Amino acid sequence: MLGTDCNTAKWDEAQRMETKPFTGSFTLQEPIGEEGISAAVKVMRSGRLHRYNTAGDELSETALLEREYAAYQGSRYCLACASGGYAMQIALRAAGLRPGEPVLTNGFTLAPVPGAIAGAGGRPVLVEITPDLVLDLADLEAKAGSGKARFLLLSNMRGHLVDMERLAALVDAHGLILVEDCAHTMGAAWRGKKSGNFGIAGCFSTQTYKHLNSGEGGFLTSDDPEFMARAVMLSGSYMLYGRHGAAPDPSVFAGIRLDTPNCSGRMDNLRAAILRPQLAVLEDSIERWNERYRIVEQKLRAVDAFHVPVRPPEERYVGSSIQFLIEGISKPEAHDFVAANKALGVELKWFGDDEPVAFTSNHKSWGYVEAQQLPKTDAILSGLFDMRIPLTFSSDDCAQIGEIIASCAKAMPLKGAA
Numbered sequence: 001m002l003g004t005d006c007n008t009a010k011w012d013e014a015q016r017m018e019t020k021p022f023t024g025s026f027t028l029q030e031p032i033g034e035e036g037i038s039a040a041v042k043v044m045r046s047g048r049l050h051r052y053n054t055a056g057d058e059l060s061e062t063a064l065l066e067r068e069y070a071a072y073q074g075s076r077y078c079l080a081c082a083s084g085g086y087a088m089q090i091a092l093r094a095a096g097l098r099p100g101e102p103v104l105t106n107g108f109t110l111a112p113v114p115g116a117i118a119g120a121g122g123r124p125v126l127v128e129i130t131p132d133l134v135l136d137l138a139d140l141e142a143k144a145g146s147g148k149a150r151f152l153l154l155s156n157m158r159g160h161l162v163d164m165e166r167l168a169a170l171v172d173a174h175g176l177i178l179v180e181d182c183a184h185t186m187g188a189a190w191r192g193k194k195s196g197n198f199g200i201a202g203c204f205s206t207q208t209y210k211h212l213n214s215g216e217g218g219f220l221t222s223d224d225p226e227f228m229a230r231a232v233m234l235s236g237s238y239m240l241y242g243r244h245g246a247a248p249d250p251s252v253f254a255g256i257r258l259d260t261p262n263c264s265g266r267m268d269n270l271r272a273a274i275l276r277p278q279l280a281v282l283e284d285s286i287e288r289w290n291e292r293y294r295i296v297e298q299k300l301r302a303v304d305a306f307h308v309p310v311r312p313p314e315e316r317y318v319g320s321s322i323q324f325l326i327e328g329i330s331k332p333e334a335h336d337f338v339a340a341n342k343a344l345g346v347e348l349k350w351f352g353d354d355e356p357v358a359f360t361s362n363h364k365s366w367g368y369v370e371a372q373q374l375p376k377t378d379a380i381l382s383g384l385f386d387m388r389i390p391l392t393f394s395s396d397d398c399a400q401i402g403e404i405i406a407s408c409a410k411a412m413p414l415k416g417a418a
């Protein structure tokens with residue numbers, strides 16, 4: 001809990017402390033490697049940017065990427081598409097969502113998730129979260145019970161995996177159709193099983209701030225042939241589905257190809273060419289993210305006033321961002337805390353603000369979604385801070401950032417921080 005005597009004098013003191021400001025950029029990703037650049041140039045020289053613009057029997061860069069991602073993911077099928085949000089939209093449609101049907105999802109996630117549900121014609125029903133930032137399974141059970149909803153779009157928000165065995169048991173017990181939003185869990189796993197392989201589909205993003213970077217882009221993975229055939233048709237395959245890299249046999253399309261709408265959202269060969277070399281080193285990138293995460297984490301765990309979400313031993317996470325909670329912090333204090341960090345070059349996002357800022361928003365700012373009461377989630381978000389960890393940060397950068405955040409907490413009258 002915080003005292004009430006947070007005043008500007010305390011902050012002036014913080015500024016005077018000998019904390020060296022951090023000067024790196026929180027939005028700077030690594031450049032595209034030379035291999036990706038050459039592959040992209042080759043595609044441009046060929047003029048064959050459209051995924052179906054192939055010569056003879058050759059497989060396009062997009063088809064090859066699908067094959068490689070399916071192998072990485074351990075899924076039978078993979079569809080490369082325009083974005084992660086688009087992957088979720090067509091996943092819900094291909095899984096049979098009917099207009100106006102409720103779709104359960106996390107009360108804490110980013111705007112593309114309720115957006116995808118709305119885009120697919122569904123109605124988001126928000127489920128509470130826990131202080132470890134995962135779905136509250138008791139609330140899920142209450143809201144899923146007695147056939148109230150058929151669909152769960154599980155958002156593995158900021159890379160935190162809920163106990164996936166308990167979740168799978170609940171999904172079974174209530175006959176839910178599970179679609180996973182893995183925008184932050186590409187490469188993550190629960191007890192060795194990859195995130196995205198627990199339900200009918202996994203949805204991934206290759207947007208610049210995720211684990212692979214093609215500017216925009218996404219993947220949909222599944223083991224279900226008819227589901228995937230519908231998704232491929234929805235993505236805008238025309239009658240060219242035979243040219244995919246990891247799609248069901250053309251015979252599966254026979255029954256659905258004429259009654260599935262084309263909602264164009266394909267990936268192109270230029271993006272695919274950039275992604276293939278990145279996928280080849282994804283495991284190495286994950287290790288590098290986690291080294292950085294652990295350095296910041298260690299500094300933050302040393303501050304008593306912070307709750308850093310617990311990472312269960314069953315979870316293999318990807319530490320591309322870090323979160324912590326300050327229980328009981330007031331709005332003015334949270335604003336001061338963010339400003340003090342900013343003054344020292346550290347960009348924290350705060351999820352408790354009234355106004356959505358940049359990528360950050362909360363359920364109260366999704367005006368197209370029916371207003372819902374989420375007291376537990378609201379209490380958590382009011383003290384939730386979040387920070388990206390780009391791979392352009394060195395280990396020293398991470399240590400310095402952790403120290404700055406801790407020093408800003410010390411400069412506030414936070415219980416246990418002094």
Ligand SMILES: *Cc1c(COP(=O)(O)O)cnc(C)c1O
Pocket residue numbers: 083084085086109110112113155157158181183184204205206207216217218
């Ligand atoms: C980024 C993101 C997505 C989808 O991203 P696109 O920008 O549509 O590729 C989905 N869910 C979450 C939680 C995200 O952060």
